[in-house]
Amino acid sequence: MPKSITNAYQNDLAYIHDAGFGQFAKNAAAEVLKCLRQNRVGDGLVVDLGCGSGILAEAISAAGYGALGFDLSAAMVALAQQRVPNGKFRQESFLTAALPPCVAVTAIGEVFNYLFDARNTNARLTKLFHRIYDALPHRGLLAFDVATPGRGGKTGRQRNYSQGTDWACLFTAEEDRSRKILTRDITSFRKVGEFYRRDHEVHRLRLLNRTELAAQLRDIGFRVRTLSGYGRVKFPPGYVGFVARKP
C-alpha cells in the first residue's frame, strides 16, 4: 500500500461495523436494485467501491448480478469474500481501482468522504466520476451517499455509543466547519475468549458539497437525482444520496 494510505477498519471495527451497522447497506441495496429494475438493467456487473463486509454485494449477487468490490481494509475484504464466495473483492483504493465495463457503480456509507487515502481530493474524485461514466453503458447507474457540512449536528460535536452482544463502541465526532473536516474518534471493545479487547481508530472525513457534486456529475453527462434516504429510512442531517444515470 502507498504511504498515503491510513490503515482503518482493522479487524475489530470491521467486525463491529458488519455486526451492528449493516442495515444501512441492506436498505441501500434495495434502493439500488429498484433503480436497476426501473432502468430495465436486468443483469451485468455491479462494482461496489468501499464495499465493506459485502452486504450490498450479497444482495446484488442474490438478485443475479455479478459483484466486484474494492475496499482499503483487508479485514473488510476478507469478511466480504467469506460472505459472497462467488463475488470478487480486492484490497484497493477507489481512486486507483481499475473499473471494468459494468452496469452500475455504488459507494455506500460515506465512502467518498474518507481520507484514509490522502490523495482523495476534489480533482481526484472528478477523475473517478469520469472513469465511472466511461465504464457504464447507456442507462448505467452510479449510486452513492456522502456526508455534507452539518454532519456534526447543531453544535458540531457529538458523543454516542452503541453495543451488541459481544462488542461495544464509543464515538465522538467533531466537525471543523472552516476546514469542512469531520473527525470521528472511535474506541471499541470486542469480546475475545473471556475478555474484551480494546482498540482505537480515528477517522477523518472531508465533507462534500451537495450542489457542487450534482453540478460536477451533470457536467460529465450524468442525469442526476438526489435522495433524502434509502427507502423509508431517512438520512440524518448533513447527508445526501445521489443516483446518477448515464443517458
Ligand SMILES: C[S@@+](CC[C@H](N)C(=O)[O-])C[C@H]1O[C@@H](n2cnc3c(N)ncnc32)[C@H](O)[C@@H]1O
Ligand atoms: C462506513 S464503511 C461502509 C462499508 C459498506 N459500503 C457498507 O455500507 O456496509 C466505509 C468503507 O469505505 C472504505 N474506504 C474508505 N476509503 C476508501 C478508499 N479510498 N478506497 C476504498 N475503500 C475505502 C472503508 O475501508 C470502509 O470499509
